[in-house]
Amino acid sequence: MKPTLQDVANAVGVSRSTVSNAYCRPDQLSAALRERILDAARQLDYPGPNPTARSLRRGFVGAIGVLFTSQLSYAFTDPFAVRFLAGLSGAAERHGSALLLVPLPDDPARARAAVENAAVDGFCVYCVGNEEWALDAIRRRALPYVTTAAPEEAHPAHRYVGIDERAAARTVAEHVAALGHRRVALLGDTMLPDAPPGPLRLAAPADVPHPTTRGRLAGFADAFAALGVDWSDLTVLNATGNSRAAGAAAVAATLTGDDPPTAVLACSDVLALGVLDTLAEAGPRLARPVSVTGFDDIAEAAAAGLTTVRQPAEEKGRIAAELLLAPPADPAAGHVLLDTALVVRTSTRPA
Amino acid sequence: MKPTLQDVANAVGVSRSTVSNAYCRPDQLSAALRERILDAARQLDYPGPNPTARSLRRGFVGAIGVLFTSQLSYAFTDPFAVRFLAGLSGAAERHGSALLLVPLPDDPARARAAVENAAVDGFCVYCVGNEEWALDAIRRRALPYVTTAAPEEAHPAHRYVGIDERAAARTVAEHVAALGHRRVALLGDTMLPDAPPGPLRLAAPADVPHPTTRGRLAGFADAFAALGVDWSDLTVLNATGNSRAAGAAAVAATLTGDDPPTAVLACSDVLALGVLDTLAEAGPRLARPVSVTGFDDIAEAAAAGLTTVRQPAEEKGRIAAELLLAPPADPAAGHVLLDTALVVRTSTRPA
DNA sequence: GATCCAGACTGAATCGATTCAGAAGGGGGC
DNA sequence: GCCCCCTTCTGAATCGATTCAGTCTGGATC
Numbered sequence: 001m002k003p004t005l006q007d008v009a010n011a012v013g014v015s016r017s018t019v020s021n022a023y024c025r026p027d028q029l030s031a032a033l034r035e036r037i038l039d040a041a042r043q044l045d046y047p048g049p050n051p052t053a054r055s056l057r058r059g060f061v062g063a064i065g066v067l068f069t070s071q072l073s074y075a076f077t078d079p080f081a082v083r084f085l086a087g088l089s090g091a092a093e094r095h096g097s098a099l100l101l102v103p104l105p106d107d108p109a110r111a112r113a114a115v116e117n118a119a120v121d122g123f124c125v126y127c128v129g130n131e132e133w134a135l136d137a138i139r140r141r142a143l144p145y146v147t148t149a150a151p152e153e154a155h156p157a158h159r160y161v162g163i164d165e166r167a168a169a170r171t172v173a174e175h176v177a178a179l180g181h182r183r184v185a186l187l188g189d190t191m192l193p194d195a196p197p198g199p200l201r202l203a204a205p206a207d208v209p210h211p212t213t214r215g216r217l218a219g220f221a222d223a224f225a226a227l228g229v230d231w232s233d234l235t236v237l238n239a240t241g242n243s244r245a246a247g248a249a250a251v252a253a254t255l256t257g258d259d260p261p262t263a264v265l266a267c268s269d270v271l272a273l274g275v276l277d278t279l280a281e282a283g284p285r286l287a288r289p290v291s292v293t294g295f296d297d298i299a300e301a302a303a304a305g306l307t308t309v310r311q312p313a314e315e316k317g318r319i320a321a322e323l324l325l326a327p328p329a330d331p332a333a334g335h336v337l338l339d340t341a342l343v344v345r346t347s348t349r350p351a
Numbered sequence: 352m353k354p355t356l357q358d359v360a361n362a363v364g365v366s367r368s369t370v371s372n373a374y375c376r377p378d379q380l381s382a383a384l385r386e387r388i389l390d391a392a393r394q395l396d397y398p399g400p401n402p403t404a405r406s407l408r409r410g411f412v413g414a415i416g417v418l419f420t421s422q423l424s425y426a427f428t429d430p431f432a433v434r435f436l437a438g439l440s441g442a443a444e445r446h447g448s449a450l451l452l453v454p455l456p457d458d459p460a461r462a463r464a465a466v467e468n469a470a471v472d473g474f475c476v477y478c479v480g481n482e483e484w485a486l487d488a489i490r491r492r493a494l495p496y497v498t499t500a501a502p503e504e505a506h507p508a509h510r511y512v513g514i515d516e517r518a519a520a521r522t523v524a525e526h527v528a529a530l531g532h533r534r535v536a537l538l539g540d541t542m543l544p545d546a547p548p549g550p551l552r553l554a555a556p557a558d559v560p561h562p563t564t565r566g567r568l569a570g571f572a573d574a575f576a577a578l579g580v581d582w583s584d585l586t587v588l589n590a591t592g593n594s595r596a597a598g599a600a601a602v603a604a605t606l607t608g609d610d611p612p613t614a615v616l617a618c619s620d621v622l623a624l625g626v627l628d629t630l631a632e633a634g635p636r637l638a639r640p641v642s643v644t645g646f647d648d649i650a651e652a653a654a655a656g657l658t659t660v661r662q663p664a665e666e667k668g669r670i671a672a673e674l675l676l677a678p679p680a681d682p683a684a685g686h687v688l689l690d691t692a693l694v695v696r697t698s699t700r701p702a
Numbered sequence: 703g704a705t706c707c708a709g710a711c712t713g714a715a716t717c718g719a720t721t722c723a724g725a726a727g728g729g730g731g732c
Numbered sequence: 733g734c735c736c737c738c739t740t741c742t743g744a745a746t747c748g749a750t751t752c753a754g755t756c757t758g759g760a761t762c
Contacts, residue, residue, distance in 0.1 A: 002493055004748055015712045020750060029710065047492040051470040052407045053748035056717050061403065062468065063451060076427075076437040086427040093454035098469065100414060100451050103444035117413065118449060119402040119470060141398040142353055355718055366742045371720060380740060404718035408747050 003046040011040045023049055055119065063098040064324055065120035067134055078242060078270060079298040080313055081126065084148070087317025088124060095325040097121070108133045116141065122324040124148075146323045148316065149211045150335070159327070159334035161319040165212055168309045168340040169219025172293050173265055175307070175342055177223050180351035181263040181291060185235040186220050187250055187275065188213045188267040189242040197250045200238040204231060216267045216295060235261055239271055247274020248281075255290060256282050262290060262351045269294035269301045269308055276304055276347065291348040305346035312338055354397040362391045374400055406470065414449040415675055416471035418485055429593060429621060430649040431664055432477065435499070438668025439475060446676040448472070459484045467492065473675040475499075497674045499667065500562045501686070510678070510685035512670045516563055519660045519691040520570025523644050524616055526658070526693055528574050531702035532614040532642060536586040537571050538601055538626065539564045539618040540593040548601045551589040555582060567618045567646060586612055590622055598625020599632075606641060607633050613641060613702045620645035620652045620659055627655055627698065642699040656697035663689055 009019045014037065021028040022037040041048070055061045066088065068081075076082060089099050102118050104111045115123070115137040123138050123145040125131075132152075138145045139157060146159040176184065191200055191208045202208070205217035221231050239250035247266060254260060255278055266272035272294030279290055294301055297310035319336055328334060360367045365388065372379040373388040392399070406412045417439065419432075427433060440450050453469050455462045466474070466488040474489050474496040476482075483503075489496045490508060497510040527535065542551055542559045553559070556568035572582050590601035598621060605611060606629055617623035623645030630641055645652055648661035670687055679685060 005750095006748080016749080017713075017751080018711060021711085024750080033710080045491055047488070048467040049750090050407075050748050051468050052403060052412065053717090054468075054750075055470060056401075056403045056407050056719085056748080057750045059717075061470065063470075065449075076433045076440065082427045082433060089427065089452060089454070098416075098451050098453050098465075100449050101440060102449050103440070114449075116399040117402050117405075119406060119412065119414075137398065140396055357718080367719080368721080368743080369741060372741085375720080384740085400720090401718050404747090405720075406747095407718080407749085408720045410747070 003044045005046075005049060008037065008041050008044060008046050011044060012037050020049070052119075061119050061121050062096060063100045063120050064092055064321070065100045065102045065115075065118045065123045067102050067104055067115070067123055067125045079300065080269070080296040083298070083313035084126065084317040084320075087314030087319075088321045089317070090314070091318040091321030092325065095321065097321075097325060104131075104134065112137045122146075124320050124324060144324055144327060146320045146334075148320065149215075152211070156331070159323045161316055161323060161336040161338065163311050163316075163338050163340050165215030166219040166222065168311070169216040169265075169267075169295070170223045171219075171340075171342045172295070172307070172309050173220040173223030174226075175344060176263050176265060176291060176293060176348060177227055177229075179263075179291065179348060181261075182224075182227075182229055182233075182351070183235075183259075183261045183263075184220075184224065184229075185237050185251070185254060185261040185264045186217055186267075187237045187239060187247065187264055187271050188217060189239045189246065189271065191217075191236065191238050195238045195240075197238060197240045197246065198253055200236045202236045213267050220265050237264070239274070242268055242270055244270055244274040244277060247271035248278045249274070251275050252278050252282075255279065256285060260287070260290065262288070263292070263348070264290060265293050267295055269296045269298045269306060272306055272308070272347075273300060273304055276306070289349060291351070293348060297343055301343075302345070307345045307348040308343050310341045310343050354395045356397075356400060358395060359388065359392050359397050362395060363388050371400070403470075412470050412472050413447065414451045414471050415443060415672070416451045416453045416466075416469045416474045418453050418455055418466070418474055418476045430651065431619070431621075431647040434649070434664035435477065435668040435671075438665030438670075439672045440668070441665070442669040442672030443676065446672065448672075448676060455482075455485065463488045473497075475671050475675060495675055495678060497671045497685075499671065500566075503562070507682070510674045512667055512674060512687040512689065514662050514667075514689050514691050516566030517570040517573065519662070520567040520616075520618075520646070521573045522570075522691075522693045523646070523658070523660050524571040524574030526695060527614050527616060527642060527644060527699060528578055528580075530614075530642065530699060532612075533575075533578075533580055533584075533702070534586075534610075534612045534614075535571075535575065535580075536588050536602070536605060536612040536615045537568055537618075538588045538590060538598065538615055538622050539568060540590045540597065540622065542568075542587065542589050546589045546591075548589060548591045548597065549604055551587045553587045564618050571616050588615070590625070593619055593621055595621055595625040595628060598622030599629045600625070602626050603629050603633075606630065607636060611638070611641065613639070614643070614699070615641060616644050618646055620647045620649045620657060623657055623659070623698075624651060624655055627657070640700060642702070644699060648694055652694075653696070658696045658699040659694050661692045661694050 005019050006016050009016045018029055019037055022034045026034055092099055100118055100120050102114055104114055112133050115134050122143050125145055125147045149162045150160055151158045205214055205221055208214040208217060237250045237254060239246040251264060264275050266275060272292050275292045294306045294308035297308045301308050323334060356370050357367050360370045369380055370388055373385045377385055443450055451469060451471050453465055455465055463484050466485050473494050476496055476498045500513045501511055502509045556565055556572055559565040559568060588601045588605060590597040602615060615626050617626060623643050626643045645657045645659035648659045652659050674685060
């Protein structure tokens, strides 16, 4: 069997407490005895106090959980998410915390279980759609948590770091509108559950379950509404996933069909890059160029000349970690909105 | 205080054991009683068994640790590492395990402590250079572990999944040599501790501490040695970090100087892309084109037309997870070497 | 020489569950 | 009516540490 603290204590002939102190409170015993204890531990191949037992007794774990609603591997596939995680992990590291990436199954019951079984001191919930399940489970565990979007309904313990999605989206839409575009398509990921790729009948932005997408669509709509372009005049295109391929697939039929829109406003850079892929491929067959915008300003956006909205990804992650690990005394400070900036590149041109 | 299992037991008037059974062994009690218990738990806001306590008693945690020798955020910055992690996390998810990303400080003592304090069932050690510290700490804890490179010295418990670095590197070097290149530079990351960026005096590949880089350099050298080009005839360039910028900086002086090499063989795609950046920038000032090769075949490599060696990143991650979570009975099966393929694109041309 | 004190170490309670041998109760078979 | 078995539930041991209120020892103080 693996040796325990007790075994070390027996070997040296001291009490368990003393061995424990040798590890985590050196001032509580003489240096000489401490040396003897550590020597004996080495002799016995004792690897130091068991982390689980320590966590149980101490009441904290030294890890924060990161929850993703979609497949865990999505976390690593989306460039914006990757940068967010980089910021989060850097800050966590500084606070001596590790990151527990928690797979969140689709099935609500199992998702709940995943939250309930995670040994962590708090949760960072990235990109939650309507996952009240998870939030509810977290609250019940009375753990601190932070989300990357403002909550549906305010909750005392709810901290978040986000951007004003709607206002940010409006700026890019206004830019497109100012270029004279009026026949415009809006592209988003999974705007209704199980919706197929391509044109989607959507009564209003408010019908979209995913809060981020909803906010961005609403912002797009605001800009055009201000110019008298009604929501019903806008084309809504659905992508089945936040990937380049899904973006490309979503717009293919519409862009190569009759009377295509003159601009496509995407809810993410990844989708927008997919649109550019489709345009590049369809190239000669197109009647006229189509303007495209993204959202996030990931690295690839610059290379592709994509007009987009920049949001500070790493900083978002860093602040999320800090909100969790060094919570502000003032509860109002638990709600952080970051600045965004419109980045105009070559993918948008006058209509 | 947060309610415990005991509180639920008291509320219902049954024993602690029965409540425990209600959660994890439903067949051990009548359905009716179980319902009553779960109801009471809901009533009391009991969030279910405490994961830490459960882990302590059960003796396993449901998480595997991922160790990175460099900054944790590097994990998210290097595209190859990201794909590896995606594969790893997917497989872990399938086995019901979470991933604990463990920040590994530079200081050996603290690095050791990080390993000792991580509550995990096993470790995946990515990209370990000479971090015997960490491996030793893991072995002492008697936890299973898997590395992404063959170990220095065989150890019974050591499992790994890797590629034949040396042979793979040789194929790309042979390709370059076949194109007639003889004046060649080899580019790697941190080939000697604290080495400055740029040309490096290196007696032999064997002097490089990082095993992956060492293997690749040796493979490059093999190909040229077979043609009579001695190690001392090759230029060695050091990058201070595995990033595009570091790659660009490492080669800048050499490529724009007198008598530049006709080809640069990099130990990673990221570095190679940096070389391409430098070439693009220096463009007109160059006497003649320089061939460039990378290693890994990340997504950006295809877009950049980079000749490189492809290795199956996701599969590597997947196998690593499986080696940990479903260890093969036959210990020999704990050593997996994956196939690689030379991918020739436009970045290599005849000398 | 009695008193006090600081330093070094110990004992026992505690963290929150799981597990397993066994007790109680009820029903079926003969 | 007796025996046995099965289901349902309980009690107590256990996982491996941390913590805190003491105890003990030896030396300084007056």
